Amino acid sequence: MLHIHNLRAGIEGKEILKGINLDVKPGEVHAIMGPNGSGKSTLASVLSGREEYQVTEGEVTFMGKNLLEMEPEDRAREGIFLAFQYPVEIPGVSTVNFMKTAINQIRTYRGEEPLDAVAFLKLMKEKMKLVEIDQSLLNRALNEGFSGGEKKRNEIFQMAMLEPRLSILDETDSGLDIDALRIVANGVNKLRNPSNATIVVTHYQRLLNYIVPDYVHVLFNGRIVKSGDKELALELEKKGYDWIKNEPATA
Amino acid sequence: MTIATANRNLISELESVLPAGSKSEPAVSKAWEQFIQTGLPGQKSEEYKYAPIARQLEKLPALKPSAGDVLLPTPLPQFLSGQTCNYIVFVDGRFSSAKLADKEVKVTTRTTEESHDAKDPFEWLNAAFSPSLTIITVEEGVALQHPIAIVYHSSGRGTLVNPRWTLQLLKGSKATVIEMCQPHAYELFQNKKSVIEAGEKASLEYLILQDGTPAQTEVNHTEVRCALSSYASCFTISLNSRFVRNNMKLVVDGSQVEAHLYGLYLPSGDSLIDNHTVVDHRQPESFSNEMYKGVMNDRSKGVFNGKIYVRPHAQKTNAFQSNRNILLSENATVNTKPQLEIWADDVKCSHGCTTGQLDEEALFYLRSRGIDKRSAYAMLLHAFVAETFKEMKMTQWKETIDGLVTSRLLKV
Numbered sequence: 001m002l003h004i005h006n007l008r009a010g011i012e013g014k015e016i017l018k019g020i021n022l023d024v025k026p027g028e029v030h031a032i033m034g035p036n037g038s039g040k041s042t043l044a045s046v047l048s049g050r051e052e053y054q055v056t057e058g059e060v061t062f063m064g065k066n067l068l069e070m071e072p073e074d075r076a077r078e079g080i081f082l083a084f085q086y087p088v089e090i091p092g093v094s095t096v097n098f099m100k101t102a103i104n105q106i107r108t109y110r111g112e113e114p115l116d117a118v119a120f121l122k123l124m125k126e127k128m129k130l131v132e133i134d135q136s137l138l139n140r141a142l143n144e145g146f147s148g149g150e151k152k153r154n155e156i157f158q159m160a161m162l163e164p165r166l167s168i169l170d171e172t173d174s175g176l177d178i179d180a181l182r183i184v185a186n187g188v189n190k191l192r193n194p195s196n197a198t199i200v201v202t203h204y205q206r207l208l209n210y211i212v213p214d215y216v217h218v219l220f221n222g223r224i225v226k227s228g229d230k231e232l233a234l235e236l237e238k239k240g241y242d243w244i245k246n247e248p249a250t251a
Numbered sequence: 252m253t254i255a256t257a258n259r260n261l262i263s264e265l266e267s268v269l270p271a272g273s274k275s276e277p278a279v280s281k282a283w284e285q286f287i288q289t290g291l292p293g294q295k296s297e298e299y300k301y302a303p304i305a306r307q308l309e310k311l312p313a314l315k316p317s318a319g320d321v322l323l324p325t326p327l328p329q330f331l332s333g334q335t336c337n338y339i340v341f342v343d344g345r346f347s348s349a350k351l352a353d354k355e356v357k358v359t360t361r362t363t364e365e366s367h368d369a370k371d372p373f374e375w376l377n378a379a380f381s382p383s384l385t386i387i388t389v390e391e392g393v394a395l396q397h398p399i400a401i402v403y404h405s406s407g408r409g410t411l412v413n414p415r416w417t418l419q420l421l422k423g424s425k426a427t428v429i430e431m432c433q434p435h436a437y438e439l440f441q442n443k444k445s446v447i448e449a450g451e452k453a454s455l456e457y458l459i460l461q462d463g464t465p466a467q468t469e470v471n472h473t474e475v476r477c478a479l480s481s482y483a484s485c486f487t488i489s490l491n492s493r494f495v496r497n498n499m500k501l502v503v504d505g506s507q508v509e510a511h512l513y514g515l516y517l518p519s520g521d522s523l524i525d526n527h528t529v530v531d532h533r534q535p536e537s538f539s540n541e542m543y544k545g546v547m548n549d550r551s552k553g554v555f556n557g558k559i560y561v562r563p564h565a566q567k568t569n570a571f572q573s574n575r576n577i578l579l580s581e582n583a584t585v586n587t588k589p590q591l592e593i594w595a596d597d598v599k600c601s602h603g604c605t606t607g608q609l610d611e612e613a614l615f616y617l618r619s620r621g622i623d624k625r626s627a628y629a630m631l632l633h634a635f636v637a638e639t640f641k642e643m644k645m646t647q648w649k650e651t652i653d654g655l656v657t658s659r660l661l662k663v
């Protein structure tokens with residue numbers, strides 16, 4: 001599904017990703033862990049098409065297509081979803097109001113009929129239940145005055161609405177209390193199926209108790225320095241990141 | 252003010268087209284003398300610093316009012332189609348006809364009287380060319396069932412139009428008013444003067460819609476006077492004209508007044524939209540709130556100047572002002588200046604102005620959800636501007652304006 005080969009990217013001439021290799025297949029959950037500043041958000045940004053980042057080398061294909069050539073909106077339409085680490089506030093635009101546009105543009109891209117108001121509402125009600133989010137929140141200006149937990153839940157709500165093939169959750173667990181964490185993880189788990197995949201970016205093992213990964217990768221200083229199964233996350237939890245920093249990079 | 256020294260002598264050009272014999276009317280000759288004394292605002296004019304009106308007028312064909320009989324209007328603007336209104340129609344700046352739906356509305360005309368407090372040369376110019384004043388009155392205690400629509404038509408016969416009217420909302424009355432031009436493509440200069448007097452406990456919703464006159468140059472003097480316990484909510488929506496200068500003056504002449512001034516300007520191409528507003532608190536314990544927003548595209552110019560006066564007597568005034576701008580192009584400009592003059596000491600006043608670009612983070616966020624760049628842009632701009640007409644109670648107009656604005660923003 002997603003194939004990343006020797007990806008190097010940076011910003012303003014500063015190299016941040018220094019040769020990333022990663023393969024994600026349908027049905028898989030990959031966790032990317034690593035200390036602050038190691039490049040996790042940068043990887044998520046490059047995959048979703050944030051324009052400030054320059055890719056200097058390597059390739060990324062998604063469903064066989066060259067992802068790096070696509071506009072951010074086309075990546076979303078192809079099925080990539082990024083749950084932002086820091087969701088922006090957008091005064092005057094409510095979640096309901098832009099979700100309708102988003103869903104219908106995606107449907108049109110895929111050659112499907114746009115949803116009418118009734119069908120949209122029905123879909124929304126169904127997905128609201130999944131992430132236990134209140135409609136009043138969705139009618140408010142996006143993220144304006146939302147608590148940390150509300151922002152993250154709103155991200156997962158949008159993910160539920162858009163039914164992406166590949167979801168990238170960037171530190172979705174940060175700032176969540178245990179109840180919110182359970183709700184968010186529950187939502188993600190319910191959306192899992194054999195044809196979609198998830199990349200969970202986190203620097204705590206905690207979330208991985210709820211969203212159980214098939215693979216765990218450690219990103220450090222722009223490289224994946226270690227990969228393993230979920231046991232690796234537990235090991236990191238126990239030992240911290242220091243022992244990893246001395247490992248040689250795994251190609 | 253200095254008289255503009257130009258290739259064209261606009262003053263003598265104007266003098267030569269003053270309606271024959273009208274200078275023998277004392278009000279006209281007084282107005283004309285005053286106009287000559289002040290002259291057209293030139294390059295050194297502080298008030299017209301960013302709106303070079305004399306230079307603009309020189310670009311127009313010879314200025315002359317429409318002569319002969321007042322024409323009857325062509326069909327009404329599409330904006331109002333299917334709506335029953337109290338229509339008051341001006342053709343080429345002169346009162347043409349009234350088609351009234353409510354019996355509580357009266358329209359009369361009388362000779363223009365000398366106005367003593369005019370400061371701006373264009374007010375004098377208007378008086379000199381408008382010997383007749385149209386007075387619209389809404390009866391005491393009546394909430395009008397239908398809106399009042401003041402519509403300006405142009406026949407193409409005149410290049411100088413000077414509509415002049417006064418609307419009196421008598422004690423306890425309530426009215427919704429729209430003022431607009433029938434769309435046209437004539438190159439002309441509209442120099443309007445209007446006054447709305449909201450009497451005690453009167454209530455006014457007032458929309459000035461400036462759209463559909465791409466070749467028009469305008470200077471508009473609009474005054475709204477609020478008496479004791481009255482309510483006024485004014486919307487100036489400027490979508491499309493070549494050169495617009497709005498002098499909007501709100502006089503708070505009573506206590507317990509609630510007044511809102513909203514403004515939206517979306518200049519594009521080479522156009523200029525200049526809003527000069529004055530909120531004059533003359534009595535204590537009133538509230539005013541002003542919010543103007545602009546989105547400038549291409550090489551266009553926006554200007555906002557907001558004066559708030561709180562007179563010594565006007566204690567416990569609450570007066571708020573904000574002006575926010577978005578520049579969409581490197582060649583677009585905006586000049587914004589709040590001017591607060593507060594002589595009373597027990598007041599709450601605030602003002603703020605910002606100028607910036609569209610929020611790139613927000614744009615990326617929407618695109619990352621599958622929304623194309625153009626729609627995302629329009630969505631953010633719409634959210635920015637919609638605040639200026641959100642409070643409009645006339646929902647039909649609000650929705651139409653929303654549509655006009657949305658289609659404009661999709662083109663940027």
Ligand SMILES: Nc1ncnc2c1ncn2[C@@H]1O[C@H](COP(=O)(O)OP(=O)(O)O)[C@@H](O)[C@H]1O
Pocket residue numbers: 011012016034035036037038039040041042043052
């Ligand atoms: N917009 C930016 N401008 C400059 N440096 C940046 C920018 N974004 C990220 N960086 C730098 O890139 C490195 C990786 O950051 P990031 O990808 O956010 O790490 P992580 O998500 O793993 O904490 C850090 O050193 C950070 O300071």
Ligand SMILES: [Mg+2]
Pocket residue numbers: 040041042085171
């Ligand atoms: Mg990060």
